[in-house]
Amino acid sequence: MIHRLALRMFLPAMACMLLAACNEPEAYNGSSSFQSTPSKQSSQSTQVQSNTSSSSSTVSKSQISDAGKYWKRDGKKVDKAKTKRVMIAEFGVVFITSRDHKIGNNTLSLGTMMRIAGVGRREYQFDDAFKVSYPTQLYNAFVKQLEADGYEVIPVDTVVSCKSLQEIETAKVGGKTRGNYYHGFFGGKGSQKAEIYPAAGLDRMGAGFLGFGEAKNMKAVNNAMGELKADMALRVLIGVGLINGKACLEPGSSIRAFSDLKSSKMPDGKMSYWPQAHTTLHSKKTLFYDTPVVDQTKFEAFKGKVWQVNEAQYANAINNIFPSFADMGLMKLDR
Secondary structure: OHHHHHHHHHHHHHHHHHHHOOOOOOEEEEOOOOOOOOOOOOOEEOOOOOOOOOOOOOOOHHHHHHHHHHEEEEEOOOOHHHOOEEEEEEEEEEEEEEEEOOOOOOOOHHHHHHHHOOOOEEEEEOOHHHHHHHHHHHHHHHHHHHHHOOOEEOOHHHHHOOOHHHHOOEOOOOEEEEEEEEOOOOOOEEEEEEEEEEOOOOOOEOOOHHHOHHHHHHHHHHHHHHHHOOOEEEEEEEEEEEEOOEEEEOOOOEEEEEEEEEEEEOOOOOEEEEEEEEEEEEEOOEEEEEEEOEEEEEEEOOOEEEEEEOHHHHHHHHHHHHHHHHHHHHHHHHO
């Protein structure tokens, strides 16, 4: 009798703990296509800075500090004095489409039952046409930010017609990828799915069989820099998702920069190119716009909580926070 009473008291408490696991994730842990720096600390930020170009002489120490808190840099700083002409070789948007807190991955039958019922799962529904078209909006916004920062951006038509870039390892547009993230239930690690779409005109680069395609891609990018006389090449992947129904830029977004290009003539007369400076930025925090952007939220068995995204509101929200995201990234490239 006492055991039964204790069990009845324990199960509701455990249910509340499991439901608490349904909070949105704190940090993205990455995949082969979407790298990041994992963290179990809070990574949320509601502050959206004004769009101040990092080339401005009025950039404050606090702005530079904020950029350092948001972005993690590996590799050398970009020497801006030698870097003016920029080629964007890759620009993709990673749409997070579902998350699973893995609540049932334990011996608790209650947790397993809740998992089967969909508790701890999230699905984010975007219109397919939006996923195809929206990356171009962010690409144009990124170009605008680069130009405001004093760079000359080579037009996308010129880049895609470059002979060298025809040699890249391409991947399927909208191709699915998987990754992990940390969520709030005792710092547990869940899984998520995403789809990657490039900006109009650009191919999506892929790793190919056993990742060998990446070496092929970098050779093509290096040669394209030489062919187009670019001082720097950029490869950009931007993660977008939702947190509590609000549009967000995800931790793990990346900006890879290749600069200080060197060259030599091979015995067969062909030119060989290689950048001496490699710079990689990974975003460490979630940057979100503090207004919900969903038309409908419903709970479905085996699917979990389903969010139907209002694409117009979603685009407006991301467009509002993206300039700060990009500006902090450009600050971190050379500071």
